[in-house]
Amino acid sequence: MNDRKTGYGLSAQDLDLGYGTRQVVHGAHLTLRPGRIVALVGPNGSGKSTLLRAMARLHEVDAGGLRLGKLGGESLDALSMKRSEFARRVTLLSQSRPVPHGLSVREVVEFGRHPHRGRFRSADPSGQAMVEGAMAMTGVEALADRGVHELSGGQLQRVWMASALAQDTSVLLLDEPTNHLDLRYKVEIFDLVHDLAREHGVAVGLVLHDLDEAAGIADDIAVLSGGRIMAVGPAHEALDAQLLSRVYGIEIETRLDPFTGRVQTRALGRRHGNSQPILETI
Numbered sequence: 001m002n003d004r005k006t007g008y009g010l011s012a013q014d015l016d017l018g019y020g021t022r023q024v025v026h027g028a029h030l031t032l033r034p035g036r037i038v039a040l041v042g043p044n045g046s047g048k049s050t051l052l053r054a055m056a057r058l059h060e061v062d063a064g065g066l067r068l069g070k071l072g073g074e075s076l077d078a079l080s081m082k083r084s085e086f087a088r089r090v091t092l093l094s095q096s097r098p099v100p101h102g103l104s105v106r107e108v109v110e111f112g113r114h115p116h117r118g119r120f121r122s123a124d125p126s127g128q129a130m131v132e133g134a135m136a137m138t139g140v141e142a143l144a145d146r147g148v149h150e151l152s153g154g155q156l157q158r159v160w161m162a163s164a165l166a167q168d169t170s171v172l173l174l175d176e177p178t179n180h181l182d183l184r185y186k187v188e189i190f191d192l193v194h195d196l197a198r199e200h201g202v203a204v205g206l207v208l209h210d211l212d213e214a215a216g217i218a219d220d221i222a223v224l225s226g227g228r229i230m231a232v233g234p235a236h237e238a239l240d241a242q243l244l245s246r247v248y249g250i251e252i253e254t255r256l257d258p259f260t261g262r263v264q265t266r267a268l269g270r271r272h273g274n275s276q277p278i279l280e281t282i
């Protein structure tokens with residue numbers, strides 16, 4: 001995990017993004033710093049995935065810039081870097097990926113080493129250890145020889161996570177990484193993400209729908225609405241009840257958990273008059 005320790009961060013600067021002639025992200029500024037976790041939250045269609053994909057250079061940038069650099073050091077124009085060089089620094093675990101047929105779990109995880117390989121496999125001496133380590137961290141070693149097409153949604157999600165970890169990048173972008181995961185693996189993935197940031201200095205950006213999960217894991221939260229970042233900051237600042245109510249179009253209350261000190265949110269439905277929350281996000 002040498003690369004990670006060099007502590008690269010990634011910064012989106014005034015990004016405009018769209019599909020065809022339709023602009024869906026407007027002037028987005030977002031900085032992912034080494035060792036820190038930023039959660040992107042917001043309603044469906046607010047532009048979270050598009051922004052994350054653009055930061056992984058998987059979506060064309062219409063205007064604005066993307067810089068990759070060390071804290072306090074010089075930054076590089078990430079949009080003009082060679083793709084292989086960028087892929088050694090930044091990876092994205094996206095929401096939906098086609099399931100490769102006929103490949104084993106180990107082969108899929110090994111695929112994460114692709115950017116580190118020279119033309120000869122021998123040019124990646126730490127590769128095997130990284131693959132084994134990534135499988136251990138995500139609990140998929142026992143599945144190593146199984147075909148990925150045989151796996152459950154949650155098992156597959158952990159295999160993708162292992163593949164992203166094997167890539168050993170300084171910046172890790174995760175689009176709803178706990179989708180399909182049961183409670184145990186959800187907690188384990190969040191613990192893993194936390195350790196990657198704190199112990200290995202990885203800069204993490206992740207999309208989450210659950211505001212309380214975001215408040216639990218992230219150092220900073222970016223609230224998106226209509227393709228614009230409406231607030232960025234620690235949970236107690238960004239998860240403002242008025243802002244959230246406006247953005248989600250439903251009344252949302254927030255409070256601080258007296259034991260953990262964390263922000264908790266509660267969305268209220270039409271039965272609010274009876275003090276009956278229809279949805280509680282804790």
Ligand SMILES: Nc1ncnc2c1ncn2[C@@H]1O[C@H](COP(=O)(O)OP(=O)(O)OP(=O)(O)O)[C@@H](O)[C@H]1O
Binds near residue numbers: 019042045046051
């Ligand atoms: N492939 C596509 N072609 C055209 N428009 C798209 C495409 N993908 C997304 N969009 C549009 O871009 C906007 C932003 O979508 P995006 O997927 O980034 O939002 P999101 O916040 O990640 O949503 P969700 O929470 O539902 O995953 C939406 O209006 C969506 O309809």
